[in-house]
Amino acid sequence: MQDAAQVDDRDEVFRRVFETRQREFLRTLVTPEVIEEHRLSPLGQHTEPLDRLLVYFNRRPLAQRYAIVTVRPFEAYRVVILSGQRGVPPKEVDEKIYTSHTEAQHAVFMRNVQDLLEA
Secondary structure, three states: OOOHHHOOOHHHHHHHHHHHHHHHHHHHHOOHHHHHHHHHOOOOOOOHHHHHHHHHHHOOOHHHOEEEEEEEOOOEEEEEEOOOOOOOOOEEOOOOOEOOHHHHHHHHHHHHHHHHHHO
């Protein structure tokens, strides 16, 4: 991250400070209970901490988002990361094949959590 003195646009400085503080707060919401809640039910109503995490993950720039590719319908799914550029295909993040869409959704969630904790 650039120092505030190196950026002339004050809106950009504020956005970066906000983003940093938001990530610090969201890291406190990652608990084993929240992860288990998502594993059991990746769709539907969630508790507030899980909802906040999901909203944050879903508003990230396209180049930082993961997606699920169907290898064989109803049998095999793979996690990819989007390029964020038109015409550029997504990249595979690993060779792992998931046997259900729900399992792949949880894998995407865990990758987002890992990125959040490492950022």
